[in-house]
Amino acid sequence: MKIMGKKINDFIVNVATANGTGSQSSNLIILHSLFEMGVPVSGKNLFPSNISGLPTWFIIRASEEGYQAPGDKTDIQIIMNKDTWISDLEKLEEGSIVVYNEDVKMPVDREDCILLGMPMTKMARKINAKLGKMIANMYYVGALAHLLGIEDWALNKALESQFKGKEKAIQLNLQAINEGKEYAEQNWDFECQYSSEQREKNPDTFLVEGNEAIALGAIYGGISMLSWYPITPSSSVAESIIKWLPDLRMNEDGLTCAVIQAEDELAAAGMVLGSGWAGGRGMTCTSGPGISLMSEFIGLFYFSEVPGVIWDVNRVGPSTGLPTRTQQGDLSMLYEASHGDTQHIVLIPGTVDECFEFGWKAFDIAERFQTIVFGFSDLDLGMNRWVTDGFKYPDLPMDRGKIIRTQEELDAIPNYGRYRDVDGDGIAYRTLPGSGIDPILYRGTGHDEDGIYSEDPEVYHSTMERLRRKIDGSRPFLPSPVIREESEKDIGVIFYGSMENTIVEIDDILEKTGLSVSTCRVRALPLHSEIEDFVRQHKKTIVLEINRDGQLFGIIRKEFPVDLITKIYSVSFSDGMPPRAKVYAEKILKIINGD
Amino acid sequence: MVIKMVRLNVLEMEKSEYTGGKSSLCPGCGHDQISNNIIQAAWENGIHPEKIAKMSGIGCSSKTPAYFLGKSHGFNTVHGRMPSVTTGANMVNKDLCFLAVSGDGDTASIGVGQFIHAIRRNLDMVYIVENNGVYGLTKGQYSATVERGSKKKKGAINHQAPIDLCAMAINLGCSFVARSFSGSKKQLTALIKAAMSHRGMAFIDVISPCVTFANNDESYKSYNYVKANDEVLHILDYIPHFSPLEEVDVPEGEFREVSLFDGSTLRLETLAADHDYTNVVSALSAIHEAEQSDRHVTGLLYYDSEVPTATDTLELCETPLVELSDEILRPSSESLTKVNSSFR
Numbered sequence: 001m002k003i004m005g006k007k008i009n010d011f012i013v014n015v016a017t018a019n020g021t022g023s024q025s026s027n028l029i030i031l032h033s034l035f036e037m038g039v040p041v042s043g044k045n046l047f048p049s050n051i052s053g054l055p056t057w058f059i060i061r062a063s064e065e066g067y068q069a070p071g072d073k074t075d076i077q078i079i080m081n082k083d084t085w086i087s088d089l090e091k092l093e094e095g096s097i098v099v100y101n102e103d104v105k106m107p108v109d110r111e112d113c114i115l116l117g118m119p120m121t122k123m124a125r126k127i128n129a130k131l132g133k134m135i136a137n138m139y140y141v142g143a144l145a146h147l148l149g150i151e152d153w154a155l156n157k158a159l160e161s162q163f164k165g166k167e168k169a170i171q172l173n174l175q176a177i178n179e180g181k182e183y184a185e186q187n188w189d190f191e192c193q194y195s196s197e198q199r200e201k202n203p204d205t206f207l208v209e210g211n212e213a214i215a216l217g218a219i220y221g222g223i224s225m226l227s228w229y230p231i232t233p234s235s236s237v238a239e240s241i242i243k244w245l246p247d248l249r250m251n252e253d254g255l256t257c258a259v260i261q262a263e264d265e266l267a268a269a270g271m272v273l274g275s276g277w278a279g280g281r282g283m284t285c286t287s288g289p290g291i292s293l294m295s296e297f298i299g300l301f302y303f304s305e306v307p308g309v310i311w312d313v314n315r316v317g318p319s320t321g322l323p324t325r326t327q328q329g330d331l332s333m334l335y336e337a338s339h340g341d342t343q344h345i346v347l348i349p350g351t352v353d354e355c356f357e358f359g360w361k362a363f364d365i366a367e368r369f370q371t372i373v374f375g376f377s378d379l380d381l382g383m384n385r386w387v388t389d390g391f392k393y394p395d396l397p398m399d400r401g402k403i404i405r406t407q408e409e410l411d412a413i414p415n416y417g418r419y420r421d422v423d424g425d426g427i428a429y430r431t432l433p434g435s436g437i438d439p440i441l442y443r444g445t446g447h448d449e450d451g452i453y454s455e456d457p458e459v460y461h462s463t464m465e466r467l468r469r470k471i472d473g474s475r476p477f478l479p480s481p482v483i484r485e486e487s488e489k490d491i492g493v494i495f496y497g498s499m500e501n502t503i504v505e506i507d508d509i510l511e512k513t514g515l516s517v518s519t520c521r522v523r524a525l526p527l528h529s530e531i532e533d534f535v536r537q538h539k540k541t542i543v544l545e546i547n548r549d550g551q552l553f554g555i556i557r558k559e560f561p562v563d564l565i566t567k568i569y570s571v572s573f574s575d576g577m578p579p580r581a582k583v584y585a586e587k588i589l590k591i592i593n594g595d
Numbered sequence: 596m597v598i599k600m601v602r603l604n605v606l607e608m609e610k611s612e613y614t615g616g617k618s619s620l621c622p623g624c625g626h627d628q629i630s631n632n633i634i635q636a637a638w639e640n641g642i643h644p645e646k647i648a649k650m651s652g653i654g655c656s657s658k659t660p661a662y663f664l665g666k667s668h669g670f671n672t673v674h675g676r677m678p679s680v681t682t683g684a685n686m687v688n689k690d691l692c693f694l695a696v697s698g699d700g701d702t703a704s705i706g707v708g709q710f711i712h713a714i715r716r717n718l719d720m721v722y723i724v725e726n727n728g729v730y731g732l733t734k735g736q737y738s739a740t741v742e743r744g745s746k747k748k749k750g751a752i753n754h755q756a757p758i759d760l761c762a763m764a765i766n767l768g769c770s771f772v773a774r775s776f777s778g779s780k781k782q783l784t785a786l787i788k789a790a791m792s793h794r795g796m797a798f799i800d801v802i803s804p805c806v807t808f809a810n811n812d813e814s815y816k817s818y819n820y821v822k823a824n825d826e827v828l829h830i831l832d833y834i835p836h837f838s839p840l841e842e843v844d845v846p847e848g849e850f851r852e853v854s855l856f857d858g859s860t861l862r863l864e865t866l867a868a869d870h871d872y873t874n875v876v877s878a879l880s881a882i883h884e885a886e887q888s889d890r891h892v893t894g895l896l897y898y899d900s901e902v903p904t905a906t907d908t909l910e911l912c913e914t915p916l917v918e919l920s921d922e923i924l925r926p927s928s929e930s931l932t933k934v935n936s937s938f939r
Contacts, residue, residue, distance in 0.1 A: 274683025
């Protein structure tokens with residue numbers, strides 16, 4: 001067997017366990033301790049739709065280049081789960097390191113690999129008979145600490161943050177980690193080619209899930225009503241808001257935000273509508289199946305012009321789909337949700353910092369344009385932990401839009417009507433229930449400029465044209481694309497959302513072939529004018545996305561001038577996994593090479 | 596000089612300030628009588644129209660908010676979803692008086708889930724169902740409140756058990772449950788006034804027979820009669836003109852037979868003076884006993900003023916959330932610094 005030179009901070013660990021065995025704590029301790037050492041590291045939790053028993057994998061990747069995609073192969077495989085034991089072993093390349101729990105009593109028939117066994121369950125039972133199964137997972141943390149040289153202080157810090165001052169839990173788990181480490185030192189006569197090495201770490205950085213970032217953003221955006229119905233992978237947005245409200249939004253005499261767990265997603269959307277109509281900042285969070293149910297209300301938001309915010313943390317569709325896997329499958333649905341002609345504003349963060357920023361901005365945009373605003377995230381960005389150097393405080397005051405609060409303000413507008421476009425931007429002025437100012441009966445039926453029921457053809461047509469103009473007018477106000485441009489304008493890649501975490505690696509693979517590749521990350525719909533310019537400047541443009549049909553490509557093809565369409569190509573692929581760079585890079589190369 | 600006498604309420608407002616637009620319902624529709632009773636009740640209660648929010652779903656009854664309280668904001672939402680919109684509005688402005696009108700299709704079928712959960716939360720609102728047993732706007736299909744054995748002109752006999760919305764509401768812990776009749780002006784006005792004063796969910800099921808598409812074969816008698824006797828009419832879109840039902844006020848503990856437009860009768864019974872409306876069992880017994888003798892019992896069936904409302908249980912601040920300043924809604928930058936440090 002050929003032993004390569006030491007690979008420092010460049011390895012992929014895959015941990016195979018069963019759901020509900022407490023392995024998530026062990027995995028996060030590995031991830032956080034490496035992070036504390038300043039190792040550029042990322043973690044992906046691949047979990048089943050199940051409470052207990054089904055297989056789950058956690059991929060930890062250290063990469064000096066900062067690559068955060070899952071990578072194409074496994075360097076160190078931890079196997080704990082009997083059910084996937086055989087297939088986990090079969091997938092490995094020659095020379096991989098296998099750390100396995102001897103007590104599972106399964107064959108380890110890979111003589112071409114480095115096989116490192118440890119009686120993890122037996123040792124764990126000795127410390128605590130009752131919690132043996134759970135604590136067994138801490139032994140592989142010890143094993144990895146030994147193999148990779150993870151430092152004790154880093155492990156301690158990760159343990160403390162994981163168990164938040166629960167001294168007994170910290171001691172118990174630390175003992176297991178140390179025993180695992182000692183066992184490995186004494187029994188494994190093997191020098192690992194991978195190692196971790198401390199780097200200078202920016203003390204401001206920390207790891208956080210996208211969903212928690214959205215939650216905090218919403219709180220700093222002045223959310224006043226959260227309605228939600230539990231659905232993976234969005235529930236932790238709501239749960240994080242609930243967690244932070246007592247700290248951040250408690251007045252002298254009570255909370256300044258109402259939270260309601262709704263009976264279903266329809267009701268959740270209706271509550272957002274009601275709160276927006278009454279002058280509040282309402283929000284709900286859901287995933288694709290929830291959006292399907294909310295579609296009726298989405299049309300009412302659009303047509304009656306009521307502000308509201310809905311976050312869609314995408315999972316794999318159609319139907320119930322793969323509830324715990326990731327996809328960018330809801331983009332075209334969000335853009336034109338509900339029957340009839342509609343178009344909606346969609347904000348698309350690609351980082352946890354943007355999750356926070358768009359979390360508060362969504363309310364301002366919704367109130368300015370008096371319409372529903374979607375946030376578009378996915379399971380990968382929402383439920384995995386990503387680096388930030390701290391959330392930035394909103395740099396703009398709240399934008400409450402065109403609300404008339406006094407009779408004098410109303411009188412100053414000549415020929416006022418709830419739906420009359422007096423400023424020429426398609427946005428009319430609204431008044432609030434309780435104010436007594438220009439009371440009208442809001443409705444989802446046809447209405448004239450004064451809000452009175454109407455089926456008049458001219459009235460309907462001009463209302464719909466104004467609505468189009470209004471949403472069109474939002475383009476320059478929405479987050480502009482992030483463009484990384486090369487001087488040679490060979491290939492342009494347009495992408496969005498969580499693909500941000502894989503794009504650097506894709507870009508490197510493409511540039512290694514001699515291509516010059518610029519990238520453009522779309523951050524909102526409707527599309528900003530700079531995106532069209534980007535396409536114009538490049539010989540060929542690829543629209544890269546994590547779905548089957550090329551949903552953004554479809555939107556671009558519909559909206560861009562015909563002469564540009566012929567040089568735009570779609571690369572879209574989805575198998576439920578977070579995007580692996582090689583898969584997408586190869587597909588892009590195929591198109592460029594004209595295969 | 597002519598001196599005009601006008602009656603004013605405690606706010607020194609005329610009743611005309613509580614009226615709305617012209618009704619587009621069928622002439623003689625009981626729903627219009629209910630609208631008048633709402634106007635009367637709101638005016639007598641001395642609630643300023645601007646403090647009332649009119650809520651509705653979709654259907655004949657849900658159109659009526661356009662016909663009363665023209666000085667109140669309102670929302671004619673989507674089918675069966677009025678309760679959720681009301682919930683959202685109530686959360687951010689708990690000082691508004693939410694007055695909602697729905698129908699038996701809107702509440703007992705498509706919206707039954709939202710109805711149930713609004714009751715469970717004890718949402719602070721008045722919820723009136725204008726119950727006629729049919730879908731009027733789509734021309735006469737059965738609703739879920741129609742009695743077993745009813746026969747439609749064009750359809751089969753209804754074999755499904757009806758949903759008694761009052762019994763359901765009581766079982767769900769609704770804090771104010773009443774039943775009335777669109778022609779019982781005195782009783783209905785009194786109930787709406789009481790409902791508007793109640794803190795919590797006040798549900799009133801109002802029997803309001805459909806002048807056009809009543810739900811059993813007999814009920815078409817008069818309609819058929821008109822059709823048979825007027826050859827020049829285009830039958831399909833002919834809506835006979837009826838006068839509204841005469842006022843019926845049934846003394847406590849008694850019942851009266853009320854003749855409907857089509858010649859059929861409705862037996863209305865008023866709860867006895869000694870009805871114990873604080874007791875769930877007596878309330879349910881009154882409903883079921885009346886049902887056994889083909890009667891509809893009316894009056895305040897159940898009442899409990901001690902149930903906390905949806906906003907009470909959320910421990911919200913005293914000020915309605917819509918009145919909070921932006922400075923209060925957005926935490927300080929120092930707090931964000933602390934949040935960031937807590938992750939490090």
